[in-house]
Amino acid sequence: MGEGNSLPEGAQPPDTVAQGSRDETSPWEPCYLLRNMIGKSRWKILAVVALFLVMAWYSISREDSFYFPVQMEGLKCPQGEVEKKAAQLIGNYSRDQPTFLQLKDFFWIQKTSTYQLPYGVRGSEDVLLRVLAITNYAMPESIQNPILGIGFQLDARLKCLRCVVVGNGHRLKNSSLGNTIDKYDVVIRLNNAPVVGYEGDVGSKTTMRLFYPESAHFSPKVQNNPDTLLVLVPFKAIDFHWIETILRDKNRVLKGFWKQPPLIWDVNPKQVRILNPFFMEVTAAKLLSLPIRPSRKIKQKPTTGLLAITLALHLCDLVHIAGFGYPDSSNKKQTIHYYEQITLKSMSASEHNVSHEALAIKRMLEIGAIKNLTYF
Known part of the structure; x- marks a missing residue:
């Protein structure tokens, strides 16, 4: 009698119980089997979920240090x-240095520079x-005398340059x-x-574009606004010769570049500026x-990007990147x-240490000198 409920091997349980009155704890029920599986592994599932939440929290908290969602x-x-x-970053810091090189500083006074390019102009004064x-x-009036942002009278003329x-x-x-x-100034x-x-x-919108001959865009009027300042970052003496031949329409300089710069560069000379090597x-x-x-051993130079951040710290009251x-x-x-498909491999032969620069930028972010619109 004790075996009256047993089934032959391989047989299925008869579906004789009316729906709604079926025993919910029947070992043949899918729900019962699922609950049983979950019961046995619930601690593993909870551990995985907890680990995921901890990793997500760490990722978000770490990224928040270098990310700043901005409402302008x-x-x-x-x-x-x-x-x-x-x-805090720059010892003996002063905003007295001019942003761009001026003719008067070299014409009437024989101004000698301490360093050669790219850190000075020693030996390149004539060109x-x-x-x-x-x-x-x-410097454009909009940068010299910015108006304080929304919520203030327009005639206040209080300086608040957001960059x-x-x-x-x-x-x-x-x-x-x-x-x-x-929306930035x-x-x-x-x-x-x-x-x-x-x-x-x-x-x-482009207020300034920093470039050097090899990085100059071949269609500057297409990719910039009519009032964009085209700021030459001189790395070497030949860079001055290039800009002179372009603007004066003289015989082009063909040698001395790691990549051929534009031979025709259609710009208004009055929009061109020469960045003060002080910032480099x-x-x-x-x-x-x-x-x-x-130095023959150390040939590293800052990238144009890090140089631009230094310039912004000099000019602006608010700096975001x-x-x-x-x-x-x-x-x-x-x-x-x-905008292009090149990878990090292309940087292997450059004179830039991107890992070193990343640490410098992170330090600026950590002390609040700059804020980040994208993650870093």
């Missing part, structure tokens, strides 16, 4: 704060004089930051990074601890720019 409307202007933070005679040094330095990094791709970037861009076709992610010196010596004197940072060195296939 009503943004308060921390006047004097950037200057104080810059003084520099000719270049400064056909370019300009004036963003737009890097060329892959992190800008699909970022939808274009409208935010265009000053938008600084780098090298030949395009805006046409990428406006949704990088914006369309400060970036190298104070932010990267690089030797300023020429976007599109900075390179992929991890183990990620060989990840592109490094938002």
